[in-house]
Amino acid sequence: MSETVRYTYRLRPGRAAEAALLAEWGRCRWLWNEAVHQQKTGRKPTFGKLSKLLTETRARNAWLRSGSQVAQQQTLRTYAAALDHSFKIKGRGRPKKKRKKDALPSLEYTTRGFSVKDGRLRLPNKVTVPVVWSRELPSEPTSVRVYRDNVGHWYASFVVRRGTTEAPEAGLAGIGVDWGVKTTATTTDPAFDLPHLGHRRRCAAELAKAQRKMVRRRRPKGQPQSKGYQQAKRQAARIAKKAARQNTHDARVWAKSITDHHALIAVEDFKPKFLARTTMARKAADAAIGVCKKELIERGTRAGRKVVLVPPAYTTMTCSGCGERANLRLGLGVRTFECAACGYTADRDLNAARTILATAERHRASADDVRHLIASFRGGGSGAVRAGNPGPAREGKPPGLIHGDR
Numbered sequence: 090m091s092e093t094v095r096y097t098y099r100l101r102p103g104r105a106a107e108a109a110l111l112a113e114w115g116r117c118r119w120l121w122n123e124a125v126h127q128q129k130t131g132r133k134p135t136f137g138k139l140s141k142l143l144t145e146t147r148a149r150n151a152w153l154r155s156g157s158q159v160a161q162q163q164t165l166r167t168y169a170a171a172l173d174h175s176f177k178i179k180g181r182g183r184p185k186k187k188r189k190k191d192a193l194p195s196l197e198y199t200t201r202g203f204s205v206k207d208g209r210l211r212l213p214n215k216v217t218v219p220v221v222w223s224r225e226l227p228s229e230p231t232s233v234r235v236y237r238d239n240v241g242h243w244y245a246s247f248v249v250r251r252g253t254t255e256a257p258e259a260g261l262a263g264i265g266v267d268w269g270v271k272t273t274a275t276t277t278d279p280a281f282d283l284p285h286l287g288h289r290r291r292c293a294a295e296l297a298k299a300q301r302k303m304v305r306r307r308r309p310k311g312q313p314q315s316k317g318y319q320q321a322k323r324q325a326a327r328i329a330k331k332a333a334r335q336n337t338h339d340a341r342v343w344a345k346s347i348t349d350h351h352a353l354i355a356v357e358d359f360k361p362k363f364l365a366r367t368t369m370a371r372k373a374a375d376a377a378i379g380v381c382k383k384e385l386i387e388r389g390t391r392a393g394r395k396v397v398l399v400p401p402a403y404t405t406m407t408c409s410g411c412g413e414r415a416n417l418r419l420g421l422g423v424r425t426f427e428c429a430a431c432g433y434t435a436d437r438d439l440n441a442a443r444t445i446l447a448t449a450e451r452h453r454a455s456a457d458d459v460r461h462l463i464a465s466f467r468g469g470g471s472g473a474v475r476a477g478n479p480g481p482a483r484e485g486k487p488p489g490l491i492h493g494d495r
Contacts, residue, residue: 090253099221100210100235100243107243109216110235114194116156117164122186124168136169157213159202167197195236203233210235210245220245227251239326256348256392263353263395265446266385267404267438268361270369273376274343275438277446281350283343288335289375292328299325336377337384344384354389355449356382357441358398397449408433409443 102110120143127134127142143161147154153161171184204211205226210218210233218235230247237243265277274283299321306318347354359382364373389396405426406415410433419426419437426440427433435443 091250092253094249094251095246096224096226096230096249097244097246098223100245101219101221102243106216106218109214110196110212110218110237110243111194113156113160113196113214115189116153117160117196118187118189118192119153120161120164121168121184124165125184125186128172128183134169134172136166139165139169155214157198157202159198159213160196163197163199193237193239195234197232197234199232200230205230218243218245238330240330241323256394259350259352259394261351263355263446263450264347264351265355265442265444265449266347267357267442267445268359268378268382269438270364270372270376272438273378274381275436275442276347277439277442279439281343281347283339283381285372285376286335286339287375288332288339289329289371292332296325296328299328333377336380340377340381340384341388343381344388347385348388348392348394351394353395353397353446353449354385355397355399355446356385357401357404357445359401395449399445399448404441404444404448405437407444409435409440409447412447 123142123146124134124139127139140162143158143165147158147161168184175183198212202213205220208220208222210220212218212235226247226249228250230249232248234246235243236246261278263277264281267275269275271285272282273285276282302321303318303325306315306321308314308318359378361373361376361378364370367373386396386398403414405419406417407413408415408426408428408431410428411431413428413430415429424437426435426437433440
């Protein structure tokens with residue numbers, strides 16, 4: 090069996106190549122904004138209509154004709170897919186215009202628009218970019234996405250096919266995972282707990298220094314920013330990205346250890362987004378609960394484990410020993426759970442993790458009870474995932490949600 094994954098590599102474009110990529114991005118961004126304008130006129134722009142408009146526009150404008158038609162078509166295809174997705178999911182906003190000062194360059198090429206030769210990525214208009222090959226490609230790529238991050242680094246993300254590797258036989262039956270801030274993940278087995286490592290907190294002083302430098306060098310609105318300001322901005326972005334990468338690495342290592350040893354993984358379906366509006370926003374962001382949850386669900390699903398998302402309601406108030414629910418909600422200052430019915434006493438997070446596992450076992454959840462699929466790439470229309478990260482559930486198996494038979 091094989092699976093579709095993404096292999097991402099660093100690019101080292103020269104001045105001429107970078108200028109050509111930015112010029113191509115300017116054309117694609119203009120097309121995206123024109124598609125948004127078509128949407129605002131009341132007409133739903135499908136890819137067929139947009140493709141026809143692209144042909145007519147290229148015939149009139151030599152500036153647009155000088156760019157790659159493949160990249161321009163892929164931009165419109167991505168826009169049409171995003172628009173369809175917004176109609177299907179209630180509450181999702183429509184695609185918006187991409188402003189030059191905000192939007193990061195991103196170009197898509199299919200097999201007609203790129204090739205890999207002599208260790209270099211060859212793009213239309215004789216653009217050749219050296220690639221830092223950190224590992225070999227498992228197969229011929231079917232498409233590539235060339236993009237630049239907020240630090241200024243360029244990357245190429247290839248979509249390839251590779252053989253699946255079977256997960257090792259699970260030595261333990263099941264594990265429950267409860268999310269928190271003091272401890273990022275508390276499990277039923279303390280050996281698999283994920284402590285709060287505080288990578289962002291360690292970088293906070295250095296990041297604040299870089300941000301103060303940005304403020305001092307910032308020019309009034311309407312004036313172009315100086316090179317010193319741009320340099321300070323890149324330095325701040327580099328510090329923030331370092332902490333984010335450390336959190337992602339720790340989440341992957343932890344999720345792999347959970348997946349390799351357990352056949353059933355019961356995960357609290359906790360959504361940390363609301364914490365951004367509380368006094369715990371900074372510490373919650375440092376804990377990176379969303380990243381850990383995403384990695385655990387994807388790796389477990391990919392390995393064929395039983396992954397269950399359990400609603401977080403009443404998990405802290407319910408006794409994992411007898412199943413009795415407390416009458417009053419426990420405050421955040423109360424760290425020990427005491428059951429008035431049976432006298433069971435345990436740490437509140439450990440009791441919640443055991444309750445989550447008991448809920449998953451009681452309802453006999455299967456491997457396909459994941460509530461939603463988390464895409465691990467931008468513009469997830471191709472069905473590919475990052476190499477090393479698990480992807481969607483197996484083909485033919487629709488996802489579901491275990492809410493219990495309440």
